[in-house]
Amino acid sequence: MYNFRYHKAETIETARSLIEQSDDPKILAGGHTLIPTLKQRLAQPSDIIDISSIDELKMITVGDGFITIGALCTHSDISNSPDIKKNITGLADLAKQIGDPQVRHKGTIGGSVANADPAADYPAAVLALDGEIITSTENHKATNFFVDMFETSLDSDEIITGIRVKIPKSSTYKKFRNPASGYAMVGVFMARYEDDVKIAVTGASSSAYRMLDLESSLKSNFNNDIMADLAIDITNFNDDIHASAKYRGTILKVLLEEAILELK
Ligand SMILES: Cc1cc2nc3c(=O)[nH]c(=O)nc-3n(C[C@H](O)[C@H](O)[C@H](O)COP(=O)(O)OP(=O)(O)OC[C@H]3O[C@@H](n4cnc5c(N)ncnc54)[C@H](O)[C@@H]3O)c2cc1C
Known part of the structure; x- marks a missing residue:
């Protein structure tokens, strides 16, 4: 690993301000992609902003034909959520098929979507469920979000706060x-x-x-x-x-x- 400064943010506002003050920041959520990348010296951020304790990003809320899933919900949260199991069986089932139990208990939907791995599971669901990626600054339609391999329309200072999907029949x-x-x-x-x-x-x-x-x-x-x-x-x-x-x-x-x- 290269040296970096580590910060733990307890609120979205703190995370935003830490990002603003850093030369080349990286957000840390579940760390299942970022930590191996750092260990292999494939990234050299100046600052790591750990958002994993921000509780408001861990909610799943159902409302008026949509479900909003907080960016820090883990794959396990999603596969076990009664609201998701009842309303979007395919999504609960998808989350259950990700990695192994360790990955499912640490990896987050926000981290997965931000990473845009071409073989990741969520992008298919977010697109087919007419999803929107909600960030600290704007909402992105899923259809415009996944640009290419490991490339999204996110700006470097944007924090994904949630994913909103339309409940299907x-x-x-x-x-x-x-x-x-x-x-x-x-x-x-x-x-x-x-x-x-x-x-x-x-x-x-x-x-x-x-x-x-x-x-x-x-x-x-x-x-x-x-x-x-x-x-x-x-x-x-x-x-x-x-x-x-x-x-x-x-x-x-x-x-x-x-x-x-x-x-x-
Ligand atoms: C052994 C193994 C098996 C896996 N198998 C699968 C699989 O079968 N299917 C699958 O889809 N995935 C799989 N994954 C990926 C895993 O599910 C995680 O979802 C993924 O690693 C990213 O989530 P994370 O929370 O760990 O993100 P992190 O590693 O913390 O971050 C990943 C990237 O996203 C950025 N980021 C994180 N959160 C945010 C946010 N809220 N806003 C903006 N940017 C953010 C980070 O800066 C970083 O660039 C696997 C991973 C491992 C290690």
């Missing part, structure tokens, strides 16, 4: 895990609304994305028959030591079929 998350890392080789989140269907994919390419054409086909005819003629465009798919682009395309098709059958 039903939802599911289908994941094909990388057997070594447990991350998504491909993951599909599908949400059905009264008169809409939203589908987002993670793991397949450099950033999570929505399948707009399939959404509109399924909106008029929610049936697995549609899949027979569906050609998956693998042009921008990852092709690496874990899987070829073609293999990822095949997995995606299978996961989509499973999701449709479950939500039919």
Whole structure:
């Protein structure tokens, strides 16, 4: 590790002011990505602003068709939340499939979304649930938030305070895990609304994305028959030591079929 100054912020205001006063600050939440990055000397921040004790970022609130999940909610908080289990089964199930118990008890949704790992699970859910990323300065629509691999529309001084998602009629998350890392080789989140269907994919390419054409086909005819003629465009798919682009395309098709059958 390189040397840095460590600060523990007890409120969002303190965290904001510490960020303002620092040359090159980094926020620390669960630390499951940031600490390994520091240990490997892949980052050299001047200051670490530890926000993990800010209680107001640990709430899950349900209101008027939406659920707001505090940025510091861990994957375990999310998978065990009665409100999320009842209203967005797919999201509770997704959180349950992340990493191992240690990761699930420390890793946070805010940290995961800010990190924008191309194989992370939440980006698919946040996109398919018409989500908004709420920060200390503004709200970002999920559709504009995930820019590229490890790149978001966040400014360096912004703190994610919560993620707001729209409650669907039903939802599911289908994941094909990388057997070594447990991350998504491909993951599909599908949400059905009264008169809409939203589908987002993670793991397949450099950033999570929505399948707009399939959404509109399924909106008029929610049936697995549609899949027979569906050609998956693998042009921008990852092709690496874990899987070829073609293999990822095949997995995606299978996961989509499973999701449709479950939500039919
Ligand atoms: C062994 C292992 C297995 C894993 N498996 C999976 C998996 O299967 N699926 C999956 O999706 N993830 C997986 N993860 C990732 C993990 O789930 C965490 O979500 C992820 O590491 C980031 O969350 P964190 O709270 O630890 O963030 P941190 O490591 O604290 O921070 C990560 C980044 O986000 C920034 N950040 C954190 N919080 C905020 C905030 N509120 N506002 C703005 N910026 C912020 C930090 O500055 C840093 O750049 C795994 C991690 C490990 C170590």
